[in-house]
Amino acid sequence: MKGNEAIAEAAIQAGCRFFFGYPITPQNQIPEYMSKRMPQVGGCFLQSESEVAAINMVYGAGGAGARVMTSSSSPGISLKQEGISYIVGAEVPCVIVNMVRGGPGLGSIQPAQSDYYQSTRGGGHGDYRMPVLAPGSVQEAVTLTQDAFDLADRYRTPVMVLGDGLIGQMMEPVDMEQASNRQPAADLQEKTWAATGHKPTQEAPRAIINSLYIDPVVLEQHCMKLQAKYDAIEAAECRWQEEMVDDAEIVIVAYGTTARIARSAMRKCREKGIKVGMIRPITLWPFPNAAIRATLKTAKKFLCVEMSTGQMVDDVRLAVEGQRPVEFYGRTGGMVPTVGEIVEKLEGMAGEPSAVEQLINQTTAALDQAATAAQETFAGFGSKIDAKVNDPAFIEKTEAFKQKTGELADKAFDGLAKGATLLGEIGSKAFGALSDLIGGNKNQNNNKEGNE
Amino acid sequence: MAVVFKKTNMLTDKPFHYCPGCTHGIIHRLVAEVLEELGIGETAIGVAPVGCAVFAYDYFNCDMMEAAHGRAPAVATGAKRVHPDKAVFTYQGDGDLASIGAAEIVHAATRGEKITVIFVNNAIYGMTGGQMAPTTLPGQVTTTSPYGRDTNHCGFPVHVSEMLSTLNGPAYIERVSVHDVPNIKKAKAAIKKAFTLQMEGKGFTMVEVISSCPTNWGKTPKEALEWVKSDMLPAYPLGVYKDITAGGDE
Numbered sequence: 233m234k235g236n237e238a239i240a241e242a243a244i245q246a247g248c249r250f251f252f253g254y255p256i257t258p259q260n261q262i263p264e265y266m267s268k269r270m271p272q273v274g275g276c277f278l279q280s281e282s283e284v285a286a287i288n289m290v291y292g293a294g295g296a297g298a299r300v301m302t303s304s305s306s307p308g309i310s311l312k313q314e315g316i317s318y319i320v321g322a323e324v325p326c327v328i329v330n331m332v333r334g335g336p337g338l339g340s341i342q343p344a345q346s347d348y349y350q351s352t353r354g355g356g357h358g359d360y361r362m363p364v365l366a367p368g369s370v371q372e373a374v375t376l377t378q379d380a381f382d383l384a385d386r387y388r389t390p391v392m393v394l395g396d397g398l399i400g401q402m403m404e405p406v407d408m409e410q411a412s413n414r415q416p417a418a419d420l421q422e423k424t425w426a427a428t429g430h431k432p433t434q435e436a437p438r439a440i441i442n443s444l445y446i447d448p449v450v451l452e453q454h455c456m457k458l459q460a461k462y463d464a465i466e467a468a469e470c471r472w473q474e475e476m477v478d479d480a481e482i483v484i485v486a487y488g489t490t491a492r493i494a495r496s497a498m499r500k501c502r503e504k505g506i507k508v509g510m511i512r513p514i515t516l517w518p519f520p521n522a523a524i525r526a527t528l529k530t531a532k533k534f535l536c537v538e539m540s541t542g543q544m545v546d547d548v549r550l551a552v553e554g555q556r557p558v559e560f561y562g563r564t565g566g567m568v569p570t571v572g573e574i575v576e577k578l579e580g581m582a583g584e585p586s587a588v589e590q591l592i593n594q595t596t597a598a599l600d601q602a603a604t605a606a607q608e609t610f611a612g613f614g615s616k617i618d619a620k621v622n623d624p625a626f627i628e629k630t631e632a633f634k635q636k637t638g639e640l641a642d643k644a645f646d647g648l649a650k651g652a653t654l655l656g657e658i659g660s661k662a663f664g665a666l667s668d669l670i671g672g673n674k675n676q677n678n679n680k681e682g683n684e
Numbered sequence: 685m686a687v688v689f690k691k692t693n694m695l696t697d698k699p700f701h702y703c704p705g706c707t708h709g710i711i712h713r714l715v716a717e718v719l720e721e722l723g724i725g726e727t728a729i730g731v732a733p734v735g736c737a738v739f740a741y742d743y744f745n746c747d748m749m750e751a752a753h754g755r756a757p758a759v760a761t762g763a764k765r766v767h768p769d770k771a772v773f774t775y776q777g778d779g780d781l782a783s784i785g786a787a788e789i790v791h792a793a794t795r796g797e798k799i800t801v802i803f804v805n806n807a808i809y810g811m812t813g814g815q816m817a818p819t820t821l822p823g824q825v826t827t828t829s830p831y832g833r834d835t836n837h838c839g840f841p842v843h844v845s846e847m848l849s850t851l852n853g854p855a856y857i858e859r860v861s862v863h864d865v866p867n868i869k870k871a872k873a874a875i876k877k878a879f880t881l882q883m884e885g886k887g888f889t890m891v892e893v894i895s896s897c898p899t900n901w902g903k904t905p906k907e908a909l910e911w912v913k914s915d916m917l918p919a920y921p922l923g924v925y926k927d928i929t930a931g932g933d934e
Contacts, residue, residue, distance in 0.1 A: 250765060276765045280758070281791035288755035288788070292762020295749050296729065300762070318752050427747035427763065429727040429770035440741045442750040 233408075235370045236261035236303075236400040239329060239377045239393065240269065243301050246378040246414045248327070249275035250300040252289035254282060254308060257341045258397040259331035262303040283308040287315030287328075294324040295441035297426030299381055303329035305397075306347050307338060309355070316390055317356030320458070321443025323425075325384035327377065329393045331400040334566035342566025343397030343489060348543035351394050352517040359455045361462045363469060364392045364516040366487040370404040374411050376514070382417040383469060387461055388425075394516060396539065398489040398568070465518060472520035473512040474527075476502065480509025482581055483527045485548045486537040487513045490569065494537045497574035506582040516544070524551040533581055534558040537574055539567070692716045694725040696745045705898040705905020707862045708736060708804065712743055714862075714872045715775065715802055719746065722879055724771040729763045731756040735777035736810040744775075754785020757792035760799045771879060773800040778819040779809045782842045786818075789848070796853035796887040800878045803844060806895040807916065814900030818842040821919050826900070841919065845892045849925035855887030857926040861894040863912040867922075874924075886928060894920055 233241070240262045243251075251270060253263040263279065270277035280286035286302050293300040304312060309330045319326060332347045334340035347355075351364045363383055367373035373395060380391040427439040445451035476498065477483060486494040491512040501508040511527065513520050524534075533556055536545035545560045552558050561577045563569045620626055694716035702708045719725030725746055732740035734753035741748035751759040756774035764772040781789050781803050792799065808826055809815040816829040819841050823832040845859045856878055860871035871893055878889035894916050896908035903911060924930070 250762070252762065278761070278765065281787055284755065285758040285761075285788055285791065288752065288758035289762035289765075291751070291755075292731070292749065292759035292764075293766045294762070295759070296763040296766040298766040314752055315755070322750070427729050427749055429729045429747055429767050429772075431726045438745065439747040440750070441748070442741055444738060444750055 233370060233403065233406045234261055234400075235373055235395065235398075235402050235404070236331065237265045238370050238374050238406050238408075239303075239395075239400075240265035241408065242374040242377040242411050243327065243381070244269055244273055244275070245408070245411050246299070246381045247416060248299045248301050248381060249273065250290075250293040250298045251275070251277045252280050252286040252293070252300070252302050253277075254280050254286050254304065256283075256305045256308045258333060258343070258400050259303050259305050259329065261400070262329060262331075283311035284314065287312040287319070290326045290328075291315055291319050291322070291324055291441075294319065294326040295322065295427050297423045297428045299325075299327075299385075301327040301329065303331070305331045305333045305341075306335050306344070307333075309347065309350065313350075313356035315356075316362070317354075317358050317360070318443050319390045320354075320356070320360040320362065321358065321454075322441045323388035323458075324390070324441060325381075325388050326390050327380045327384055327393065328390055329377070329395065332394065332396045334564065340566035341397065343399075343401075343539060343568060344564060344566055345396055345488060345490060345539040346541075346543065346564060347394070348516065348538070348540060351392055352519070352547075360458060361465070361517055362390055362392055363387075363465060363518070364394050365471075366394045366514060366516050367399055368473075368488055368491050368512060368514075370399065370402060371406050372514075373399055374406055374408065378411060378414050382420065383465075385416065385420045385423075387465055389461070389465075394488070396489050397566075469515060470518040470520055470522075471514035472523045473514060474523060475510045475512070477509035477511065477527045477530075479507050479530055480527060481507040481530060481532045482509070482535060482578060483524070483531040483533075484508060484510040484535050484537060484574075484578075485513070485524060485544070486510065487516060487544065490537050490539055493569055493571055494574055496571040497578060500571065500575050501578045501582070504579070506578060508578055508582075513544075519547045519551065521547075521551040524548060525553070528552070528555055531556060535574075535578065535581060536560050537569060538562045539569070540564050692720045694720045694745050696743055698742045700743065701739060702736065703897075703899045705896065705908055706736070706810075707806075707893075707895045710862045710868060711802065711804055711871070711893050711895065712737075712740070712775075714868070714875050715773070716744060718872065718876045718879055719744075719771065722771075722876065722883070724879065724883060728771040728773065729760075729767065731760045731763070731772070731774040733774065733776040733780040734811075735780045737775050737777060737804065738811065740775050754780050754783070755788055756780070757785065757788040757797065757799070757801065760801075761792055761795075761797050764797065764799050768798070771800070771883060772798075773802060773879070773882075775802045776804070777810070778803070778805045778807065778844075779812075779815075779817045782818040782844050786842075789844070790851075793848045793888045793890070794851045794853040796855070798882055798885055798887060799889070800875075800882045801888075801890040802875065803890055803892040804895045805844070805892055805920065806897040807841070808897050808900045810897050810900055814897075819844075819920075821915060843920065845890070845920075845925040848888075848890065853888050854890065854926045855881050855928045856889040856924075857892070858890075858924045859892040859894065859920060859922050861912060861917060861922055863894070863896065863909045870922075881929065892920075894922070 251266040266277040334344040354360045365376040384391045424436040432438040484494045498508045536548045542560045728746040730748045807819045814827045816826040858874040861867045874891045898908040
């Protein structure tokens with residue numbers, strides 16, 4: 233199935249019965265498919281007069297309690313921002329699909345990821361966040377579209393499915409069996425808050441779908457309530473996929489189409505022995521900060537790859553908190569990065585030493601330099617000594633010294649030898665006299681013993 | 685003691701915030717009475733505009749939605765498509781409907797969207813402090829046309845009822861006024877007919893109500909009503925501009 237059509241069918245299977253949209257490439261297959269299918273399932277497809285009208289029809293239908301969706305591409309999503317802000321403020325659940333194309337302005341109709349800021353920072357005015365789901369395949373687009381309806385209803389918020397021209401236009405085999413007739417999540421409550429034109433009761437008083445809080449005290453309370461909701465979403469709904477990160481020295485962060493290309497680059501690098509892994513954010517907001525930080529155990533560097541001039545890379549840097557270098561590789565304007573380009577970038581990063589290695593290298597170099605200097609110094613000494621030793625005057629002096637000391641030594645030895653002979657003679661005589669003396673005393677002693 | 689007048693229960697007890705002499709209060713009451721009298725009020729869904737009637741959701745005692753500036757017909761479209769059996773209406777001023785929301789009203793009308801639009805035309809932006817509206821009369825002084833509206837510089841007023849009546853989608857379009865009792869009665873009849881035709885699924889219905897704005901016109905309430913008669917009505921003639929049921933039962 234084509235990505236766009238798969239998303240449309242997934243929405244219908246998830247109980248979406250209202251679709252309002254306006255033609256824009258590269259997402260036209262979604263409204264076209266809806267226009268064919270909605271009447272078959274008792275739903276309503278309506279082609280609006282503008283993107284602005286479409287998102288406000290979504291507001292009306294969502295506020296009236298229905299599962300509702302709209303889809304568009306970048307310039308159209310810009311037009312929808314007013315409505316998205318109101319939908320957030322009034323806490324109306326709905327699903328918005330953005331098949332991103334190159335920008336700014338009319339840009340191109342080719343795939344891009346340059347709406348990351350707009351999607352994750354809240355493209356409209358005011359203090360808000362919006363869950364953003366980024367499928368990496370047509371199959372995942374089906375799952376995430378259906379999940380988006382549950383998320384929207386669970387938190388009473390718009391949810392964006394952020395694809396790109398490739399995800400929308402690509403044909404892949406899709407298993408729709410699990411997605412077929414998907415029931416809303418079990419935890420979802422009845423929409424008693426919705427403006428359904430019901431008779432007011434004690435349990436369900438009249439509904440007011442509204443984003444106006446003229447009293448700043450009350451608006452602040454409302455914004456804090458929204459913030460608490462965003463905290464809950466961050467805690468419970470963050471999703472990502474990690475691949476080969478256990479021993480990864482370089483961790484790629486990429487989403488959607490780019491993650492598919494980066495995956496091939498990662499595998500190529502592994503074949504070359506470069507330890508590359510990948511974190512693929514599935515929710516762009518909430519962003520998988522903890523998952524990225526967990527890779528710091530082995531990661532020496534990060535590479536963020538995007539089809540933009542660098543938007544998500546900001547979030548990667550925030551996640552890494554300056555503990556490692558985060559590099560970026562991107563193509564933009566509808567250009568798609570190739571596996572070869574990413575591999576080349578990764579090889580370059582692998583070739584470069586790490587900070588610690590750089591320090592060691594610097595120290596080694598300094599030591600080498602010192603050794604060379606020492607060698608040179610000692611070599612200088614040596615040559616000076618050689619010159620001195622080979623000097624004829626020096627040789628003459630040493631020869632004369634040797635001769636003199638030799639004669640003196642001969643005389644001294646002669647003298648010593650004579651002395652020694654004399655001493656020997658004197659010694660012999662002295663020992664002879666001593667032995668006579670010791671002999672007389674011996675006899676006297678023997679007699680004494682005989683008397684007792 | 686016999687009850688001779690009772691406030692309709694389709695209005696809440698919240699006091700209106702409107703200026704003295706403003707006719708929004710009368711128009712609110714007419715709409716609310718019609719909703720009650722037709723028995724469609726408790727299950728109705730109303731859409732409030734941006735402008736003086738921005739707090740309409742506090743006054744109409746039914747399910748309400750607050751729309752972005754000019755977008756009420758689109759919001760009402762969404763609600764009506766989900767609940768085709770319920771009465772869905774918008775309540776919009778002339779800045780909201782005829783300027784920033786011109787695209788939404790034209791396309792809701794041409795689609796024959798089965799909603800009722802209450803269009804309150806006082807020829808000025810009231811809530812923001814009296815700026816020139818698309819409906820401001822030639823020569824009329826406002827805070828952004830201090831020398832009077834110069835048609836050579838900023839064109840001519842939009843005649844919405846006349847314009848929309850050229851389309852095939854609308855079932856009923858009438859322009860009324862509430863500057864005196866006979867006209868208030870006519871206005872109520874028009875509003876009732878519009879809601880009746882909506883519930884019969886006949887198509888898009890709109891009642892344009894000429895209203896006064898003493899505060900921003902710089903007039904007393906009495907002078908303002910006189911100016912409606914002397915200046916507004918010649919520029920915006922009252923009457924039925926579209927009625928697909930005409931010539932039938934009548």
